[in-house]
Amino acid sequence: AALPGPAPADWVQAPLDPAVRAVLVGFDEHFSYAKLCQALRYLLRAGPDCLLVGTNRDHRLPLEGGAGIPGTGCLVKAVETAAQREAFIVGKPNRFMFDCVAGEFQVDPARTIMVGDRLDTDILMGNDCGLTTLLTLTGVTALDEVRGHQDSGCAARHSLVPDFYVDSIADLLPALAE
Amino acid sequence: ERAVPGAPELLERLRRSGKAALFVSNNSRRSVAELERRFSRLGFRGVRAEHVFSSALCSALFLRQRLLGGGGNGSGAGRVFVLGGEGLRGEVRDAGLRLAGEGEPASGEPVRAVLVGYDDQFTFAKLAQACGYLRDPQCLLVATDPDPWHPLSDGQRTPGTGSLTAAVETASGRKALVVGKPNTYMFDCIVERFGVDPSRTLMVGDRLETDILFGKNCGLATILTLTGVSRLEEAQAYMASDSAAAKDLVPNYYVDSIADLIPGLDE
Numbered sequence: 067a068a069l070p071g072p073a074p075a076d077w078v079q080a081p082l083d084p085a086v087r088a089v090l091v092g093f094d095e096h097f098s099y100a101k102l103c104q105a106l107r108y109l110l111r112a113g114p115d116c117l118l119v120g121t122n123r124d125h126r127l128p129l130e131g132g133a134g135i136p137g138t139g140c141l142v143k144a145v146e147t148a149a150q151r152e153a154f155i156v157g158k159p160n161r162f163m164f165d166c167v168a169g170e171f172q173v174d175p176a177r178t179i180m181v182g183d184r185l186d187t188d189i190l191m192g193n194d195c196g197l198t199t200l201l202t203l204t205g206v207t208a209l210d211e212v213r214g215h216q217d218s219g220c221a222a223r224h225s226l227v228p229d230f231y232v233d234s235i236a237d238l239l240p241a242l243a244e
Numbered sequence: 245e246r247a248v249p250g251a252p253e254l255l256e257r258l259r260r261s262g263k264a265a266l267f268v269s270n271n272s273r274r275s276v277a278e279l280e281r282r283f284s285r286l287g288f289r290g291v292r293a294e295h296v297f298s299s300a301l302c303s304a305l306f307l308r309q310r311l312l313g314g315g316g317n318g319s320g321a322g323r324v325f326v327l328g329g330e331g332l333r334g335e336v337r338d339a340g341l342r343l344a345g346e347g348e349p350a351s352g353e354p355v356r357a358v359l360v361g362y363d364d365q366f367t368f369a370k371l372a373q374a375c376g377y378l379r380d381p382q383c384l385l386v387a388t389d390p391d392p393w394h395p396l397s398d399g400q401r402t403p404g405t406g407s408l409t410a411a412v413e414t415a416s417g418r419k420a421l422v423v424g425k426p427n428t429y430m431f432d433c434i435v436e437r438f439g440v441d442p443s444r445t446l447m448v449g450d451r452l453e454t455d456i457l458f459g460k461n462c463g464l465a466t467i468l469t470l471t472g473v474s475r476l477e478e479a480q481a482y483m484a485s486d487s488a489a490a491k492d493l494v495p496n497y498y499v500d501s502i503a504d505l506i507p508g509l510d511e
Contacts, residue, residue: 074364074402099366102403106393110401125414126375133379136371136415144411147392148403 074103082107088117091145091153093127093138102144109149118149122157124187128206158182159190164197181235183207185215185226193225201228202235245397247286248471250503257509259290266434267291270424270454272300272361272388272405274331275338294437299388299405299424300332302433303359304339306423310384311356312340322356325377327370327408332361332388344377346370357384360409360420362394364402371411378416385416389424391454395473425449426457448502452478452493460492468495469502 070080077100089105108116124137142153156162167173175196182188183205192199201207209231215223232238258265267279274282276293283291311321325344326333333343336359344355346369355377363370377383391404409420423429434440442463449455450472459466468479479498482490499505 075396078396078398078400078402095368097368097371099364099403099408102366102407103364106401106403125417133376136368136375136411140371140411140414141368143414144403144407147410148401148407150392 069100074099077103078107082111087112087115088119089145090119090121091138091142092121094141097141097144102148105145106148109145109151118145118151118153120145120153120155120157122187123155124157158187159194161191161195164191164195168195185211185228189228190226192228199228199230201231202233203231204234245286247288248469248501248503250501250506252287252289254502254506254509255288255291257506261509264438264440265291265295266438266440267296268425268430268434268458269296270299270389270391270405272298272303272332272424273329274298274300275334276301278331297430297433298335299430300328300335300361302430303332303361303386303388303423304335304341305433306421306429307336307341307357307359307384307386308339322354323352324357324359325355325374326359326361327363327366327374327412328359328361328388329363329365332359346373354380355383357386358412359386359388360405360412361388362405363408366408371415374412375415378412378418385412385418385420387420387422387424389454390422390426391424391451425454426461428458428461431458431462450474452482452495456495457493459495466495466497467505468498469500470498471501 070076086108089108091105094101109118120142121138123139123142125139126134126137128134142155146153168175178197179200180188180192180195180197181200181202182192183202185201185207189199189201201212203209212227212231215226218224255265267283269279271279276296276298279296279298280291280293283296307324311324321341323342323344324336326336336343342353358374358377360374378385387409388405390406390409392406393401393404396402405424409422412418413420431440445464446467447455447459447462447464448467448469449459450469452468452474456466456468456474468474470476476498479494482493485491
């Protein structure tokens, strides 16, 4: 809907939809202060009766050449800061999505391998859900990073260490050819 | 929009008693010239721009110091990418700095600072542009103030600079240098211009997490006025807390309204 005026003082006069009971923050390349303002209004109107949900906390979406664009996590943080409350995060490393998959497909964690390229989402979720974890090095993570976590004295960082790693997921093919 | 009843009279009494009144605000929307006009419209007499220290002004002074002040490698001060409105941009220009434009290609004079202020035109595109500049570790990330939200006159809230800064910090992996209260840089600006003695200065404010903590950090006695953001119960909760940090948010005194100080000046 068009904004009812040029300034926030005008925007906050627009009526709120009485049926709204959740604010969901996902990747939004059209994120704006006006939307942030509106999200805050819904969250303040209903307090705990309006859910605040974020799809994920990724900081950046990497592009070629080391560049990147801001990730959903930035937008979630903006809303959380304005509203002074924490969002429920659906995406990895939280286990919600694994629970969805496991429920739908009768997945047995003891007989499941989680493959991913990112330690703080893929591997952490896999480890937290009791899966065997396999890191592929074709993505954002370099082996040095893993060694750093492994050598640290910190239990939280050990959760980021995969059980196995491969240079590429294609390296699994020979094992399946037998 | 009205002044708190009795506030203009209090300031007049202070003036007549020979007590200086200075204003320190986390507001990064307006230039101090605009704030001077606003004070005048609200019925305050004798409040000049030089008495008003806003986070917009002080951020510009901070950047001037860092980018133009002494030393440097001789390749020019560089430009500043400002996330904020015309009031903030004006203060940065008045400090002698050049601004990077929105949507500009990353060529030309390097951007040496990203300044996050109150920006009601904030967009994902500007966030991405800021992050591009911040890939250079030499590029500063500065925020005018940490406020998560500001009250509107009808009791609603509008997101503050703090929420935008959180987005930029998350995207860039950097921590911002925050100019505004409760950090003490704005007090340094005040001392430099007016030579204030902390032991003979009272900080009055309505927000515990910014004004009162600022007072404490600068060695000032503090008064909380209850006509604004913070409730007495919040101050009491900090007082009852076991955490040492919470104690710093407890004001020395509180008043229902700043006008309650007037009788004290009559003696």
